[in-house]
């Protein structure tokens with residue numbers, strides 16, 4: 804007999820299998836419509852999907868905010884450990900809950916649809932990886948640095964600096980030009 808799981812929502816309903824996509828089923832709550840997806844099932848499904856377009860690492864998707872959910876850790880429906888909340892994109896409020904011990908992901912109602920809309924359904928493994936999560940943190944740090952610089956020097960100054968930097972990057976003699984800029988001629 805298959806194990807039964809109770810939902811993370813207040814109704815704590817028993818989860819029943821439901822298709823997320825053709826060939827992919829997840830244990831689903833009839834009350835909150837959240838999905839409890841086993842990564843093994845997901846990986847089997849992904850292996851049969853067409854190859855996704857090559858990922859551009861510098862272009863993290865600007866995702867529509869997912870439906871508002873409580874921003875607090877939830878207990879895994881299988882083992883009751885706290886699940887990690889992992890960000891999907893730059894939007895801080897779109898997070899998926901994962902239990903790495905059980906290798907399962909909790910998707911709130913609308914989150915799978917948001918992944919579909921962003922073309923990310925075949926990249927869930929990548930999204931949940933340390934590399935993706937680190938990239939999001941790095942992008943945040945970069946945005947904070949730029950905001951600080953803009954606050955200190957003003958937008959006009961930073962825009963001009965960015966323009967000069969972009970131009971310098973195209974110049975074969977950029978080191979010479981930089982030296983000229985520092986020391987004059």
Ligand SMILES: [Zn+2]
Nearest residue numbers: 810812832835
């Ligand atoms: Zn529920």
Ligand SMILES: [Zn+2]
Nearest residue numbers: 879882902905
């Ligand atoms: Zn678990």
